[in-house]
Amino acid sequence: MKYQEACRHTKGNKGAHQLCVSIVPIFNHLQNEEMEEVAKTTRSISLKKGELLHSAGDASDSLYIVHQGKVKVYRLSENGKEQLIRILQPGDFTGELALFKESIHDDYAEAMEKTDICSIQRGDLQEFLQRYPNISLKILSEFSNRLGQAESQMTSFATEDVETRIGLYLAQQVEENKSTEYHLPMSRKDLASFLGTTPETISRKLAKFEDEGWIEQEDQRRIRVLDLDALLLI
């Protein structure tokens, strides 16, 4: 397994770890020597597409930082349906919940492609938090963002209908990327799960948006937004 190889090299290979630690907002403000110290405690994990970083029910004692690739985090509801929580891109991290809360994951993390990850053990991280209070502040800031997003999304689920949610999603993405062309980071099936609907409805609504002249589907994953305001006014 590739993972074990990587692990075996861990001790000697500071370069790779430094790189990993230095791309994360929560660590990249440290001095070089401090960062090296953090890097020394990290371990590498490498996953192939479809492999699980962790499952619900697993004990959780590590913070995971995505170095390269993409990871989807999702939950299973009572009735067995998959609900996509978010997609981790390089520099994003996860596993924090369990670092402070209980130590059982309640979600799944799965590599969407070949992915490299650094992990930090709970104990090591907590030591760093004590030593470098600024790390806490960075994590707090990140948590704030995520909490705000989660609450926004909750409001959206609770009060808007599916068509509006899809429109809002597209509009937001386009505004963030400052380009009218948007590349979907996931399949329509996953997008459906993320937005709390079904692939069929995604298809139908996008087709409708295209009929109305609001968007253009150039390709399965490429969408060009022609009328941003219309999307926001649904």
Added chain:
Amino acid sequence: MKYQEACRHTKGNKGAHQLCVSIVPIFNHLQNEEMEEVAKTTRSISLKKGELLHSAGDASDSLYIVHQGKVKVYRLSENGKEQLIRILQPGDFTGELALFKESIHDDYAEAMEKTDICSIQRGDLQEFLQRYPNISLKILSEFSNRLGQAESQMTSFATEDVETRIGLYLAQQVEENKSTEYHLPMSRKDLASFLGTTPETISRKLAKFEDEGWIEQEDQRRIRVLDLDALLLI
């Protein structure tokens, strides 16, 4: 008014503030003298039922701790509907988002009854965070919980139907309180908004639950759960 008394006495009356600071999990682990130091920087706020602690769009520069009373935090969606995010009881705090993120509230906080609140200015708090790293850890822990809850709720909104959500809500509350009798902390209108549905549907579903013999509505606000398993199996 009790509040204004408290305010008037603010400078000289350390006792009241100590009490306030000491009931919050994020501060109550401090030494007495440290807690006094924190208490000195707090200010008292008293609200009558219906008064707003802050509105969306307000600048945000304080952490608010509920000392006595109840506060509901909600958002307004695009179409103007109210979505209840959570209810703050004594010891709960809010306003943290804006302490680390941007400085504009995107939600409303409204007193549900006569309520006393302590506030700490952003600058003061950040100083304490640097000085006493444990405070950060406590807040991180609290954030973890909230984030987990929010994501759970998201999953619930996205994947379960209304009847299931209401059943789950009741079951959870009963399990937490370890009593089969549950006192609703809010009106059915607010509960509807919290669960992403309408008051009409709440009425109908509760009536159905009663017909099925799963619950008993003893009073507008008192519900006795007779068959917990049934509620979880909907």
Added chain:
DNA sequence: CTTTAACCTTGATGGCCGTCAAGGATGATA
């Protein structure tokens, strides 16, 4: 205590969208 506004309940109606189904397109694997 009286008055009034808010809340709650129950019924009737309609539309959104989830589900099932089948054919076509895409992408992964060897």
Added chain:
DNA sequence: TATCATCCTTGACGGCCATCAAGGTTAAAG
């Protein structure tokens, strides 16, 4: 490049639940 699984699309159908409406009840305010 060939094969196959997975994903996407479009149609038909039906059920859940939001909406509108009206009467009853509770709680607030003076």
